Amino acid sequence: MAITEIAYAKINLALHVRKRREDGYHELETLFAFVDAGDVLRASPAARDSLTVVGEFSGFLSDPFDNIVMQALGKLPRPEGLDIMLEKNLPVAAGLGGGSADAGAIFRIVEQAHGLPDNWPARASTLGADVPACVESRTCIGRGTGTELEIVDGSLADKPVLLVNPRIPLATGPVFMAWDGEDRGPLPLGDARHIALEGRNDLQASAISACPQIADVLDAMRGTEPFVARMSGSGATCFALYESNTARDLAAERIASGHPEWWHLKGNLR
Structure with a gap:
């Protein structure tokens, strides 16, 4: 049975950089929000994982094996593969978390099909600091490198x-x-x-x-x-x-x- 998920565009309504850490990362405080539009992913059961990219910005993703979608699939244990069609509507390297949003959509697809392991946030964070927030795709505050999440009120919902x-x-x-x-x-x-x-x-x-x-x-x-x-x-x-x-x-x-x-x-x- 096919599953369709939107990779909701991520925006930082505020992004405060507090300091540069010894590990090379930056200590952040950010307010994540998500738009009700973005890339579209369609998944169907398959013998093995595969990815096809279409859409306006598909040309920027020339190597499917290096795509974060395939990396996300590799983080999640499943009894069968998934054939993914990615409609790339968001520009690349644009501050919208496009790749992270795609990975977040993969986590939600696998959750619907097979469920997620209990340690999914840790698995998601290995793909990028904003991937856990993109899995949730709800307005939230991110701290640390962006992985420490606090869901906030809905005062901006539907704006x-x-x-x-x-x-x-x-x-x-x-x-x-x-x-x-x-x-x-x-x-x-x-x-x-x-x-x-x-x-x-x-x-x-x-x-x-x-x-x-x-x-x-x-x-x-x-x-x-x-x-x-x-x-x-x-x-x-x-x-x-x-x-x-x-x-x-x-x-x-x-x-x-x-x-x-x-x-x-x-x-x-x-």
């Missing part, structure tokens, strides 16, 4: 969101390395909406230095009067939150008209 990317891939490592090292303090206390409003993205400046077009995207989005607009993750995708679907749709139309070369996605927070 309209617009994602915009200048179609320029931006690798995470160099953006983190260019961070200025200044600890600007923890996430603010309060509900998810307050954290989103009062938080910040400490990687935004270093990302803009590497990709100045991010500043252009933010300027365009802020001109559509969202209640918050910010870069997600290490970039280059930016998000804007609105009070109504109508406001979001008008913003998307305006940005698409002024910058047809940019990628954009409309959705609502889960």
Whole structure:
């Protein structure tokens, strides 16, 4: 029996980098949220695991054996294989956790088909610090490297969101390395909406230095009067939150008209 799962686009409504750790990772405090759209994965029982990639951004994933989907399948014991069709709708290296979201969807597919082992969070975290959050795909605070999760309130549930990317891939490592090292303090206390409003993205400046077009995207989005607009993750995708679907749709139309070369996605927070 076939199973279909959406790999929900991940955004960091706030991302506070506290310090660089001795192990080379960074101590983070972030507010994860997820959009009700993203890549689509379709799974069917098979004699062995296999992967086919289609969609607008499929060309960026040329080696299926090096794909995080296959790595995720390898982390989960099962009595049979899965044939996966991945429709790659999210840009790659975009600050949306696209690969991690795909891995999260695989964990949910295997959970439906066979159940997950009790230590699934540890297995997920070996694939990436944000993969456990992507398995849950709920608004939550991530601490440590992002794997220590705390589910938060639903004050932003169903809020309209617009994602915009200048179609320029931006690798995470160099953006983190260019961070200025200044600890600007923890996430603010309060509900998810307050954290989103009062938080910040400490990687935004270093990302803009590497990709100045991010500043252009933010300027365009802020001109559509969202209640918050910010870069997600290490970039280059930016998000804007609105009070109504109508406001979001008008913003998307305006940005698409002024910058047809940019990628954009409309959705609502889960």
